[in-house]
Amino acid sequence: MRDKTVFDVLGLTPIVWGWMFGIGMLAVKHFDLVRCTMRWLPLAIAPLIFLAWLGAEGNPFVGAAGNRIGLFYFASYIALVIWLAFGTPFVRLSFDLSYGTYVWHMPVINLLLVLAVPNFAFAVVVTLGMACVSWFFVERPALQLKRQSLKPIEKSHQIRDEGDASDARNA
Structure with missing residues (x-):
């Protein structure tokens, strides 16, 4: 087991992954554009499975390990979350x-x-x-x-x- 680095500690705070909230704010501000792509969002499962299989943990674009999530991994993941939240029927x-x-x-x-x-x-x-x-x-x-x-x-x-x-x- 290795010693924790400053990035390991900062990775547990919003400082390192705050950009994700910024993307979320942009999605809310421009939700009309997101709504136009709603029918295509379930297709994000394919790159998500591929990226998980690839397992490039250290890569800032395609990797995912702990709180470190790459840009493409995040984009695929959030596309599925948005589709589940807004593109599927409401269940009471x-x-x-x-x-x-x-x-x-x-x-x-x-x-x-x-x-x-x-x-x-x-x-x-x-x-x-x-x-x-x-x-x-x-x-x-x-x-x-x-x-x-x-x-x-x-x-x-x-x-x-x-x-x-x-x-x-x-x-």
């Missing part, structure tokens, strides 16, 4: 793991990388498990609190303020 579920998956995927991936367990399937299972825990024990109870009104609290402040005003008049 009684639970929502999207936010928990978003929140927990990077801590899980980074922990597995630090522990030298770079297993994609294991990362997916752990992330979805954490998302389930997050949904059932944090998010859903918090959303149920949203249904409660804040008006009784506002009324108590209003009554207290009126009482203060009448005290001022009586003084």
